[in-house]
Amino acid sequence: MSAISQPSRSIIPAFLRDSRVLQVIGQIIFLILLVLALSQLVAGVNEQLQAKNLTPNFSFLNNPAGFDIGEKPDWYTRDNTYLEAFIVGVTNTLRVVSVGLVATTLLGILFGIFLLSNNWLLRTISRAYVEILRNTPLLVQLFAWYFIVMFSLPQIRDAIAFPQEGRAFIAVRLLLYVVVYFAMRRYVRPFSVDAPRRIALTYGTITTIVAAELAFHFLPESYGDLTNVSFLAYAAVSIVGFVVAWFYLHGNLRWPILGVVGGQFLAGLLFYFGVLPNSGFRLDVYPAIYISIRGFAFPEILPTNRFVAWAVFVTVGLVLAGIMWGYFGRITETTGRVIPRGRYALLAIIGFTVAGWLLVGIEPLPTQVPVDQDGTIVLMPLEEARTQDLLSAEDVRLYSTQPILLTLPQERRNRGGVLTGFNNATQISPEYMALLLGLVIYTSAFIAEIVRAGIQAVPRGQIEAARSIGLSTAQTLNMIVLPQALRVIIPPLTNQYLNLAKNSSLALAIAFADMFQIMTTTMNQSGQSVTGITIIMIGYLTMSLVISLVMNLVNSRFQLVTR
Amino acid sequence: MSESLVEQGAVTQMADEPIIFCQNVNKWFGEFHVLRDVSLEVMPKEVVVILGPSGSGKSTFIRCINRLEEHQEGQIIVDGMELTHDVRNIAAIRREIGMVFQQFNLFPHKTVLENITLGPMKVRHWPRDRAEAKAQELLNRVGIPEQAAKYPGQLSGGQQQRVAIARALAMEPKIMLFDEPTSALDPEMIKEVLDVMKELARSGMTMLVVTHEMGFAREVADRVIFFDHGRIVEQGTPDYFFEEAQHERTKLFLSQIL
Ligand SMILES: Nc1ncnc2c1ncn2[C@@H]1O[C@H](COP(=O)(O)OP(=O)(O)OP(=O)(O)O)[C@@H](O)[C@H]1O
Numbered sequence: 001m002s003a004i005s006q007p008s009r010s011i012i013p014a015f016l017r018d019s020r021v022l023q024v025i026g027q028i029i030f031l032i033l034l035v036l037a038l039s040q041l042v043a044g045v046n047e048q049l050q051a052k053n054l055t056p057n058f059s060f061l062n063n064p065a066g067f068d069i070g071e072k073p074d075w076y077t078r079d080n081t082y083l084e085a086f087i088v089g090v091t092n093t094l095r096v097v098s099v100g101l102v103a104t105t106l107l108g109i110l111f112g113i114f115l116l117s118n119n120w121l122l123r124t125i126s127r128a129y130v131e132i133l134r135n136t137p138l139l140v141q142l143f144a145w146y147f148i149v150m151f152s153l154p155q156i157r158d159a160i161a162f163p164q165e166g167r168a169f170i171a172v173r174l175l176l177y178v179v180v181y182f183a184m185r186r187y188v189r190p191f192s193v194d195a196p197r198r199i200a201l202t203y204g205t206i207t208t209i210v211a212a213e214l215a216f217h218f219l220p221e222s223y224g225d226l227t228n229v230s231f232l233a234y235a236a237v238s239i240v241g242f243v244v245a246w247f248y249l250h251g252n253l254r255w256p257i258l259g260v261v262g263g264q265f266l267a268g269l270l271f272y273f274g275v276l277p278n279s280g281f282r283l284d285v286y287p288a289i290y291i292s293i294r295g296f297a298f299p300e301i302l303p304t305n306r307f308v309a310w311a312v313f314v315t316v317g318l319v320l321a322g323i324m325w326g327y328f329g330r331i332t333e334t335t336g337r338v339i340p341r342g343r344y345a346l347l348a349i350i351g352f353t354v355a356g357w358l359l360v361g362i363e364p365l366p367t368q369v370p371v372d373q374d375g376t377i378v379l380m381p382l383e384e385a386r387t388q389d390l391l392s393a394e395d396v397r398l399y400s401t402q403p404i405l406l407t408l409p410q411e412r413r414n415r416g417g418v419l420t421g422f423n424n425a426t427q428i429s430p431e432y433m434a435l436l437l438g439l440v441i442y443t444s445a446f447i448a449e450i451v452r453a454g455i456q457a458v459p460r461g462q463i464e465a466a467r468s469i470g471l472s473t474a475q476t477l478n479m480i481v482l483p484q485a486l487r488v489i490i491p492p493l494t495n496q497y498l499n500l501a502k503n504s505s506l507a508l509a510i511a512f513a514d515m516f517q518i519m520t521t522t523m524n525q526s527g528q529s530v531t532g533i534t535i536i537m538i539g540y541l542t543m544s545l546v547i548s549l550v551m552n553l554v555n556s557r558f559q560l561v562t563r
Numbered sequence: 564m565s566e567s568l569v570e571q572g573a574v575t576q577m578a579d580e581p582i583i584f585c586q587n588v589n590k591w592f593g594e595f596h597v598l599r600d601v602s603l604e605v606m607p608k609e610v611v612v613i614l615g616p617s618g619s620g621k622s623t624f625i626r627c628i629n630r631l632e633e634h635q636e637g638q639i640i641v642d643g644m645e646l647t648h649d650v651r652n653i654a655a656i657r658r659e660i661g662m663v664f665q666q667f668n669l670f671p672h673k674t675v676l677e678n679i680t681l682g683p684m685k686v687r688h689w690p691r692d693r694a695e696a697k698a699q700e701l702l703n704r705v706g707i708p709e710q711a712a713k714y715p716g717q718l719s720g721g722q723q724q725r726v727a728i729a730r731a732l733a734m735e736p737k738i739m740l741f742d743e744p745t746s747a748l749d750p751e752m753i754k755e756v757l758d759v760m761k762e763l764a765r766s767g768m769t770m771l772v773v774t775h776e777m778g779f780a781r782e783v784a785d786r787v788i789f790f791d792h793g794r795i796v797e798q799g800t801p802d803y804f805f806e807e808a809q810h811e812r813t814k815l816f817l818s819q820i821l
């Protein structure tokens with residue numbers, strides 16, 4: 001006999017009571033309703049637009065735009081089409097977003113780590129940074145960057161130059177300090193393994209350098225003079241300090257103070273025995289960056305005709321490094337032999353880059369080159385052509401032994417000698433800079449919080465377990481903490497990336513010519529608002545989808561398997 | 564003085580030398596004095612069970628032995644090496660000591676096999692084959708040979724704790740520390756973990772176990788130590804401890820727990 005009771009009979013057939021079938025039927029009904037509603041909506045809007053003669057139509061994009069753009073490539077003029085104007089806008093948006101994503105990530109990670117610092121000052125400052133930035137509107141911040149910061153920059157004729165033009169003096173003794181520091185680390189530290197002596201050593205090294213510098217600046221008359229009164233006073237202070245610290249100080253202060261007096265004594269000896277060299281060497285310095293209300297001028301990076309050949313070397317180096325990385329990794333796995341594969345890979349990359357640079361430069365330049373002088377082609381020595389500024393941009397790239405030319409901005413002055421602009425410079429507008437800074441700094445505050453929360457989400461027990469099986473601090477960070485922190489960090493980080501990309505449309509407020517600003521102008525002029533809005537939405541949608549796609553791929557690598 | 568002691572330990576270590584030597588260990592958390600003059604010697608192959616009320620410093624003490632916590636005064640010498648700030652000593656000592664935690668602390672993003680092979684491959688530089696063979700052998704020993712490819716999140720608590728024991732054993736340690744290994748487990752899983760620990764004790768492993776499992780203490784321990792307020796109040800063989808304990812505090816504790 002069956003013990004299972006049959007459900008009561010019903011007029012509804014059995015398969016219609018199956019929950020799985022019901023679910024499918026429910027979804028189908030929902031879909032039908034949705035399609036009906038949408039088609040009604042579209043038909044209605046279409047009718048309205050037709051009545052107002054506003055039917056979506058893409059053909060206007062081929063009409064001349066007739067407006068100029070503040071931030072544009074050389075080829076764009078007001079005669080170009082709306083489509084070409086829009087492309088300029090897209091490029092500008094991508095310039096801000098791509099640089100912005102990288103910069104905000106780096107800044108956010110930095111402040112996220114600061115938020116977890118043991119140092120009270122650092123922690124408090126970064127907490128204030130985060131709270132102020134994420135609790136004020138981005139639009140206000142953009143206005144501050146543009147109308148306050150950028151507008152307070154000097155006129156171009158008084159542009160701030162960095163570094164200042166002139167001579168730099170590098171004292172040889174500064175190099176000596178570096179040598180002292182590394183010698184201490186390499187040869188002295190291993191012998192003093194316990195904490196007190198290491199503390200003394202650290203304080204001692206720092207004091208040596210500081211005291212020697214002070215003596216150099218304030219007691220120059222006694223340099224190398226052992227009978228000088230100030231030397232005797234200096235030595236007396238050091239010795240008395242040492243004796244007091246050695247015999248009378250105990251507890252926490254003893255070792256640091258011993259380090260300080262010891263360092264001071266050593267510095268005195270170096271100074272008074274004339275060991276610190278007085279000489280140095282000079283360098284000519286030219287400004288690389290100019291800042292003014294008209295924007296920022298950076299050095300120009302120009303690939304020459306030999307760039308491709310050099311790029312081949314670099315690529316080979318990279319590929320080789322990748323192969324070595326994988327190959328040595330497999331050897332380590334199968335034999336257990338430790339190979340510093342990171343060092344080898346780095347060596348391959350640097351080696352090929354440098355060797356390529358040198359090899360590409362071997363082929364000599366022609367001594368005589370044809371140049372265009374007042375309409376006639378004449379042969380003249382290359383150097384002469386260069387000094388007379390007769391080489392075209394094409395020639396400059398052709399007659400270079402380097403694969404990349406880095407040219408500093410050249411000042412352009414009018415007859416009165418007043419600075420009016422720069423040649424050979426990469427120029428950045430104040431609008432671009434304000435938008436970039438605003439987006440990067442605002443978003444970095446959110447990323448800092450995400451990074452902090454992500455690192456804190458890894459339980460302390462994970463770190464303790466890692467240490468207890470003998471992993472080093474670096475191994476614990478790389479193999480245990482980071483993979484687990486990234487799992488928590490990446491989804492909200494993706495949201496912040498999307499925010500930055502979409503918030504770039506606030507460019508409109510500070511007149512930066514991004515794709516939204518250009519499309520707004522286009523819509524005002526052509527009246528094609530439906531098409532315009534559609535295009536702009538597709539534009540941002542595409543950008544967001546690409547970011548999401550990339551981040552989802554990254555995220556899938558850090559998923560956890562659970563029950 | 565400290566240096567001469569270390570050297571003695573390193574040169575003349577013999578079978579009857581203690582493998583763990585603690586003398587007048589003191590530790591403070593800020594103002595709070597957690598460990599007070601703790602002195603203890605543990606011989607190789609000895610199984611020591613540490614009992615005591617909550618907050619008496621048991622965890623802190625065994626965590627000092629592999630330097631998860633720093634002691635501020637006194638001396639701890641493990642296998643002839645003194646625990647100082649010297650990072651090389653700390654690394655060397657951690658290689659010799661395995662630790663099992665109350666909360667398992669398995670790495671959730673790595674499979675059971677990877678959890679076990681990580682230490683041998685990255686710290687001892689074993690080839691993968693050897694590390695995996697060892698891992699499989701240990702999984703057999705703790706009774707879960709078929710779980711190697713799973714992730715910790717897919718295992719029961721008792722299975723996770725046994726993987727954690729296998730992970731610690733994979734480094735071939737000379738000493739095993741257990742901090743309440745069964746306290747986070749359901750009653751029916753406690754036995755499977757205790758069985759593994761008993762087998763380990765019988766195989767001659769030196770063990771320091773903080774636990775509330777009195778049955779385990781009676782059956783396996785060579786010595787029982789009672790902690791209270793950061794001090795070792797009383798110690799002795801299990802028979803002595805459970806039957807003839809002298810100290811008031813110990814008697815009170817035993818009356819509450821038995
Ligand atoms: N990191 C810390 N900072 C401050 N106090 C701590 C810290 N860790 C532990 N303590 C304190 O030290 C004391 C001893 O802690 P410990 O964990 O060693 O006790 P226990 O004997 O293991 O107790 P239980 O049986 O509850 O695990 C407790 O009072 C605890 O609050």
Ligand SMILES: [Mg+2]
Pocket residue numbers: 621622623742743
């Ligand atoms: Mg505890």
